[in-house]
Amino acid sequence: MSRKNLWVSAAVSLGLVGVAVAFGLMWRPTIDPIERPTEFDSAQIARGAQVITAGDCAVCHTRPGGKYLAGGLPLVTPFGTLYSTNITPDADTGIGKWPLEAFERAMRDGISRDGHFLYPAFPYKHYRLLSDNDLADAYAFLMTGPPVYEPATPNRMKFPMNIRPLVSGWNLMFLRSEPFPPTAQESQQWNRGRYLVEGAGHCGGCHTPLNFLGAEKDSHALSGSVVDGWEAPSLLGLAGREKPWTQAQLVGYLQAKVVDSHGTPAGPMRPVSQELARLPVTDVEAIAAYLLSLPASDSTSNANSVRTAVAEESASLGRDLFQGACAGCHGTAAPMRSIDGRPALTATSAVQASEPVNFIKTVLEGIAPTPGEPGPVMPPFAASLNDQQLTALAQFVRNQANPAQPWSDLNATIQALRQETP
Template sequence: MIKRLLAGAAAIGAIGGLGFLYYAWYPPIEPVEPPDRGSFSAEQIERGRIVAAEGYCAECHTRTDNGGGPELAGDYKMDTPFGAIYSSNITPDPETGIGNWSEEAFQRAMHLGVSRKGVHLIPAFPFDHFTKMTDQDVSDLYAYLMTRPAVHMTRRPNELPFPLSLRLLQAGWKLLYFTPGVYKPDPRHDALWNRGAYLSEGNAHCGACHTPRDFMGAEKKSAPYDGAVVDNWIAPPLNEHNPTPTTWTEDELFQYLRFGVAPLHGPAGGPMSPVPHRFLSTVPEEDVHAIAHYFADVDHAAEREKHDKAALARAMEQSKIDLVGPTVDPDAKLYQGACAACHYNAAPSPVLGRPDLALNNALWLDEPTNLYQVILHGLTAEEGQTGVAMPSFYNALSDQDMARIAAYLRRTRTTLPPWTDLEKKAAAVRKTITTIPVNSSH
């Protein structure tokens, strides 16, 4: 009897293994000669440029360390909990890029996460979002990439330990987490909302940064847009869990995504900065409006903004107090000397280019990470609001100084509990900055 049970279990295991191999196996697609630029119309190439900008292709496929690298030639380092991953060269170089990929092979990679050679792609490449893109958008993107300058550059090998380095296991990840299929419009919403949802959920892959991940590196479907840690910054929640006292309305979102600064919430910094400046500032305005329209619905802006007037008044009052009369609070004096001159605002609302910290995400998040990053890194004239810079205080403020400023702002600008271990956390964030900013204040 036991032998029969063991034999049955072995047979089931063998059948299951064969079934998994059948599911996981994809044949190679034959290489092609790099297509001639003349085979694509100027209109299709321009449409592809827009698709590439709305998907931020150059952001993850251009090396930034070791002196940088040619655009779209890959080798961008992505640090993950599983090890470092380096992006692919997506220029039309036939040897080190995708120059010998047919459009069929490119479509398969975008929609199914499988390379031309039949190898499963690591989901650091967000094919779980790109699968929602239409065939036309993928075709236009192919036309754009195949007409870029070909760059012969090999990326560094991924640093994934065994057995995570086995690409076949990625098929198991897909079996658990990946549902292929083009975005289907929601009939309960209008065309603008659906356009915004299509872009946000698909090509723009907003959830890849703003949704927390589980132990397998998959986005938590139970917590969409709840915020996550990205490149040593916190990508804040994009839903109703965003803690700022004034609502991210459709107009605030549009201003932020199009121009890099929202009147009430301040400038885009860190990994978010290139999104408005390099990419969304170059696409049709109606697409940015669509994304803003979609997320204003996701965060229930219409229901929440009734509290904004009172929150704004409180913020302006506290900002005025900082510069009126002497203070005996040593932390307040430190803040006045380092920050208040540029962050002071008066009623009725903040001046553009002078962000009010009481309304900024950085003070309302669970950790002071983003506040410390901005203090240490600063903002150049190309980041945040165009032409407005904030110096780095990397050399000017110690970890203890930053901890005092953070504690002061948290208790005077928010209604939330104090942060803990502030000096220790300041030191930890400082260690993530490998290059001292050139605009460092002394």
């Protein structure tokens, strides 16, 4: 055989091997179904409930007005809209036929029982950090819950992301996290906090910027991002900021309470904090201790330059609007300030943030009450304040909080957020 033919033969062989490897990566075997197991120790089920709560599973797998963990919540991504799945133990539409092996594979590798790839909006990149015991406990809790018949809502993904096997390439590039051993020089509380933040709590899923393929930029972990139009602020350097967080403040905030100098969670963080409030306080304290230990980075510094002072006319309008619409709850003499310890509006994290997104979103959408849950309530002002009024109000409030660094591009931000407001 000539040298040329040898090269051609070798190239063809390598090509066939490459195709075989590619198809192998894009396919996973089905795991045989089983009869739903229900015999679990009550203590294990209770532990599993805490794992599910720490993982915020209900936040994504329960749609408004829907059954607990039955799925159907739309998750809008740059690649299309996903709908969360039914993770109740229903045999036909849920995970009732899944053995523990299939559950562990889904949680760690993003592969369903039938072998199809799960989209990484499901944070298996973080859940793969969970211990065997925690996964087994979570499985026990889910299998002993009430089954709900709820067929999956078809996803609406854009081409080519609607081709699920392509997720195998995403996994190959970005699925590198492995369970980590405790850090010996750190306390047990710190290690527990890290485990919850990086594992079940998957805080990086919202608070870490994403690359063009939707993967977290690990080199900028927890440095802040945008979720559903809300700013998910940086979690770095919380203890060393101009208005530093204390352990007590952060614990209260994570439990959906109103805390002095920082306010209360709103937007996508509110249901997360309400779930965290159901955890043992020692877990929330561990999360806070770990987050407060994280140093600041260059990316967390305020990039806004000092700009001109707020125009007098706009300041006057903003002052009048604050007195008429906000002072009843947020003014110095407001009864709610003394009744539930509500901080001054200028002291809240939304007003102290370098960008106005969270403040404007809160004013537009308000804070809806959660049936059966205590907590602050705020009406939406999207219909009662026009863009000029909202701009003036934002300028006034920001000027009271941080006159040296006024918010820029308020009008453009308001118009963009109005389009997203339901």
